[in-house]
Amino acid sequence: MKPVLEVSHIHFRYKKKVILKDISFCIYPGEFVAVIGPNGCGKTTLIKTILNSIQPETGMIRIKGHELSHLSNRALARYVAVVMQTINPAAMTVRQYVQLGRLPFFEKYQFFETRKDEEIAEKYMRLTGVVPLADARINEISGGELQLASIARALTQEPTLLVLDEPTSHLDITHQARILELINTLKRDLSLTVLMVLHDLNLAAEYSDRLVLLNKQNGRVFSTGRPETVLTENAIQTVYHTRVKIQPNPVSKKPWIFLVNQQANENDPRIKRNEDEPL
Amino acid sequence: MNDKIRQWSLILVGLSGLVLAVGILALCTGSAGIDIKTIPRILLQGRDTAEYSILMGIRLPRILLGMAVGGALSLAGTLLQGMFRNPLVEPYTLGISGGASLGVCMNILFKFHAVIGIIAYPLSGFLGASLVIFLVYNLNRRTQSVQSNRMLLTGVMISYVASSLVMLLMALSKSDDLQNIVLWIMGTLDEPNLNLIKFACAGSVAGLFISYFFCMDLNALLLGEEEAASLGINTTRTKKILFITASFLTGLSVAVAGIIMFVGLIVPHFVRMMTGPDHRILLAGSFLAGAAFLTLSDVIARVIIAPLELPVGVITGIIGGVMFIWALSRKQVTL
Numbered sequence A: 001m002k003p004v005l006e007v008s009h010i011h012f013r014y015k016k017k018v019i020l021k022d023i024s025f026c027i028y029p030g031e032f033v034a035v036i037g038p039n040g041c042g043k044t045t046l047i048k049t050i051l052n053s054i055q056p057e058t059g060m061i062r063i064k065g066h067e068l069s070h071l072s073n074r075a076l077a078r079y080v081a082v083v084m085q086t087i088n089p090a091a092m093t094v095r096q097y098v099q100l101g102r103l104p105f106f107e108k109y110q111f112f113e114t115r116k117d118e119e120i121a122e123k124y125m126r127l128t129g130v131v132p133l134a135d136a137r138i139n140e141i142s143g144g145e146l147q148l149a150s151i152a153r154a155l156t157q158e159p160t161l162l163v164l165d166e167p168t169s170h171l172d173i174t175h176q177a178r179i180l181e182l183i184n185t186l187k188r189d190l191s192l193t194v195l196m197v198l199h200d201l202n203l204a205a206e207y208s209d210r211l212v213l214l215n216k217q218n219g220r221v222f223s224t225g226r227p228e229t230v231l232t233e234n235a236i237q238t239v240y241h242t243r244v245k246i247q248p249n250p251v252s253k254k255p256w257i258f259l260v261n262q263q264a265n266e267n268d269p270r271i272k273r274n275e276d277e278p279l
Numbered sequence B: 001m002n003d004k005i006r007q008w009s010l011i012l013v014g015l016s017g018l019v020l021a022v023g024i025l026a027l028c029t030g031s032a033g034i035d036i037k038t039i040p041r042i043l044l045q046g047r048d049t050a051e052y053s054i055l056m057g058i059r060l061p062r063i064l065l066g067m068a069v070g071g072a073l074s075l076a077g078t079l080l081q082g083m084f085r086n087p088l089v090e091p092y093t094l095g096i097s098g099g100a101s102l103g104v105c106m107n108i109l110f111k112f113h114a115v116i117g118i119i120a121y122p123l124s125g126f127l128g129a130s131l132v133i134f135l136v137y138n139l140n141r142r143t144q145s146v147q148s149n150r151m152l153l154t155g156v157m158i159s160y161v162a163s164s165l166v167m168l169l170m171a172l173s174k175s176d177d178l179q180n181i182v183l184w185i186m187g188t189l190d191e192p193n194l195n196l197i198k199f200a201c202a203g204s205v206a207g208l209f210i211s212y213f214f215c216m217d218l219n220a221l222l223l224g225e226e227e228a229a230s231l232g233i234n235t236t237r238t239k240k241i242l243f244i245t246a247s248f249l250t251g252l253s254v255a256v257a258g259i260i261m262f263v264g265l266i267v268p269h270f271v272r273m274m275t276g277p278d279h280r281i282l283l284a285g286s287f288l289a290g291a292a293f294l295t296l297s298d299v300i301a302r303v304i305i306a307p308l309e310l311p312v313g314v315i316t317g318i319i320g321g322v323m324f325i326w327a328l329s330r331k332q333v334t335l
Helices: A043-050 A073-079 A094-105 A115-128 A143-156 A173-190 A201-207 A233-240 B002-028 B036-045 B050-084 B096-110 B120-139 B148-172 B175-185 B194-212 B215-221 B225-230 B235-257 B263-275 B279-303 B312-330
Strands: A005-014 A017-027 A032-036 A058-063 A080-083 A161-165 A193-197 A210-214 A221-225 A244-248 A255-259
Touching: A005 A043, A017 A043, A017 A058, A017 A210, A017 A221, A032 A043, A032 A173, A032 A201, A043 A161, A043 A193, A073 A080, A073 A094, A080 A143, A080 B225, A094 A115, A094 A143, A094 B215, A115 A143, A115 A173, A143 A161, A143 A173, A161 A173, A173 A193, A173 A201, A201 A255, A210 A233, A221 A233, A233 A244, B002 B036, B002 B050, B002 B263, B002 B279, B036 B050, B050 B194, B050 B215, B050 B235, B050 B263, B050 B279, B096 B120, B096 B148, B096 B175, B096 B235, B120 B148, B120 B194, B120 B235, B148 B175, B194 B235, B194 B279, B215 B225, B215 B235, B215 B279, B225 B235, B263 B279, B263 B312, B279 B312
Parallel strands: A032 A193, A032 A210, A080 A161, A161 A193
Antiparallel strands: A005 A017, A005 A058, A210 A221, A244 A255
16 A cells, blocks of 8 residues: 655754654555654654645655655645644634635636535535534634634645644643544544644544654654554653653553652652652 | 625625716816716817816826725735735835835936936836835745734834935935925825826736736635645745735835825725625725725815815825724724
């Protein structure tokens, strides 16, 4: 099976500081891959290189076999749609916003959406449950509703790869679950390939098929694979410098991470601390 | 879709009717009062009558110039607000009008028009406006995006520098040139050169035509540069072309009519309240509303202290400022 996204040996520096070093991984059709790592490890930078907003010093990215540097913005937008972490709240309606997703498919000098464009936008508004908000302005709806509208807009691009940059970071637990359940359903029903940056390790473990854990110290991929192989106590201690306990989620059996309050539990024999580790 | 086209058509027909009504009002208004019912008779009688000369030789060119300049300034404001996602951005607040006025002032002093002809006026205005927009944009470039508040402050500062340089040039100029500069700076639609008026009309319509190729790009840019790029928009190219278009429209307006404030700020704002932020209707709507607004302001400027005339910039400044404060108190200003 050919990968949808192929990232090979990406290297990126910002003002002499190495952000990404020799990053390589692939995403195959229908996979849900989450990129995780501590603040400042280059997750968003990696997403920006995949969206061609910034260019890596060396390395190559291929989308469905096409080298990224050879694709125009328009051609790339037909393959890849993105849901940003923050959305600029313009005064347009949700319907107008979602219909903008058809822009990459407009002919030259086309000024109006075709009937087909409108039908596609309506379909994804229904799927994401934003039809009741269709005539509301996007600067007047809640953060969670805006995120759903943004997903509808991205789906209206009918992309091969859906990229989401921390889509749940400002949301309450209801909207977090709603959005991730929706992405999972879409992945299953539409065979969508998903690449998502997530801060919350438990959410990443629960919903993704594979994880890519980035290491801030050297800019490299620390490990990649299924959540139960990537999310180990040692890996988190090394990458995040934080002690945790990991146990299987009683319902899904996926790894579930518990933070250890070091001061409150310092006499607990179940918690070991390396002698050379700073407090 | 059909509903949208029907609604937009109604808005355009309404605004076109407004432009026509204001045009007729301007034709009838002045020291020689001409009744609207007599206009067809005067036009049919031909060139020999004094009324015909007043209508066709004085008032009509002035009305056409007012419409061209009002449309151009309003369109330039709409383009800049769309690109920077800031409702306070317009040619005047960004310092583009100041740059254009410096360019035209230098043309008056150094008499470039004696060498290359009347085109030297709009050309010098365009070059001055382009220089400012280049400076404002590049001084505020941070990585891939432009900080719009910083940019606005830079624009205001450049505007001060430009007006100080204009004053310096005035201080150094001979009395004939000084009078020319003062009259022109006050902002008036009393332009005797017909070729310049034709050029202003053609230029502003061309600006509207070019802008329409980028109306969908402007809609996407409302979401920010990154999201617009993710929708397949070549944001760098679009912004370059629209900057040049806005500079051209501002330079042209300043060259033929002097500094006229607030048209590019107020008109797009009020049209946006009526049409929403979609640039497919907003561009033409702002152009027509700007044309009507400036022509009406000129009528007021001509009659308010008749037989003397006020500079039209005074009227747009007062009406514009008051309306904007009213709008701010009424509703949150958003794009």
